Amino acid sequence: MPNLLSFASNSLIPLLAIPFLHWAYTFKWRKAKQTNLVFYVHDNLTGHDTSAITVAGKNGPTASILEFGTILAVDDPVTEGPDSASKNIGRAQGMYMNSQLDGKALYLMFSVIFTDGEYKGSSLEIQGPDPFSMKEREFSIVSGTGYFRFVKGYGIMTTEFLDIPNLRAILKLNVTVKHY
Numbered sequence: 001m002p003n004l005l006s007f008a009s010n011s012l013i014p015l016l017a018i019p020f021l022h023w024a025y026t027f028k029w030r031k032a033k034q035t036n037l038v039f040y041v042h043d044n045l046t047g048h049d050t051s052a053i054t055v056a057g058k059n060g061p062t063a064s065i066l067e068f069g070t071i072l073a074v075d076d077p078v079t080e081g082p083d084s085a086s087k088n089i090g091r092a093q094g095m096y097m098n099s100q101l102d103g104k105a106l107y108l109m110f111s112v113i114f115t116d117g118e119y120k121g122s123s124l125e126i127q128g129p130d131p132f133s134m135k136e137r138e139f140s141i142v143s144g145t146g147y148f149r150f151v152k153g154y155g156i157m158t159t160e161f162l163d164i165p166n167l168r169a170i171l172k173l174n175v176t177v178k179h180y
């Protein structure tokens with residue numbers, strides 16, 4: 001079978017290499033980029049600038065966000081710096097649910113929709129736990145749109161300012177993502 005063997009080594013093996021070469025060539029172009037961004041979310045449940053409201057809970061919409069089972073709808077301003085007067089770059093829209101029996105952790109589900117700045121027109125999808133009494137909480141970035149298509153990553157949330165009696169908070173989100 002010398003003919004078949006030489007056919008295999010001369011023709012078949014180079015043929016098999018074509019998909020590999022194609023993958024190796026395209027892989028270079030699909031290499032993931034890493035982006036780090038820091039922004040601030042202003043979460044005020046009271047006052048003239050209220051941007052988060054309780055919609056359901058153990059005692060209906062009068063339930064406290066510090067109580068297990070309470071659900072908030074949020075449309076919080078997102079700024080470049082910790083000061084609420086700093087450049088407004090988007091909105092954090094979605095919901096928080098108190099999901100720990102002792103009331104000490106929230107479950108976050110929201111989109112950060114960039115309306116200005118470098119990522120204008122793009123969005124990030126945030127999902128995960130927020131044990132808010134901890135100094136640093138890690139959360140996940142599960143997807144995104146625009147500049148952030150195919151995104152995956154994580155973020156670290158810290159509370160920059162907290163006024164418990166009036167339920168007003170400024171959160172720092174430091175996000176690291178990989179995307180194409």
Ligand SMILES: *[C@@H]1O[C@H](CO)[C@@H](O)[C@H](O)[C@H]1NC(C)=O
Nearest residue numbers: 042043044049077084168169
């Ligand atoms: C939220 O409340 C804080 C503290 O009272 C205030 O400084 C800030 O301006 C408010 N946020 C917004 C977006 O208005």
Ligand SMILES: *[C@@H]1O[C@H](CO)[C@@H](O)[C@H](O)[C@H]1NC(C)=O
Nearest residue numbers: 036037038155156174175176
């Ligand atoms: C953001 O988090 C990264 C680690 O993921 C850290 O190296 C970096 O210093 C942080 N940046 C800010 C401004 O907090």
